[in-house]
Amino acid sequence: MLKLTNDFLEEVVEKQKIDARLLKFKTLIEQGKKVDIEIDVN
Secondary structure, three states: OOOOOHHHHHHHHHHHHHOHHHHHHHHHHHOOOOOOOOOOOO
């Protein structure tokens, strides 16, 4: 089983915050548009 270290997980979370494609999807979701991904609060 793969176990993520805290440093790696923190880096992934930080990169997701500035990822242009993810930010585009987040904006569409907030506007109520239908997209084929979901935002998880975790």
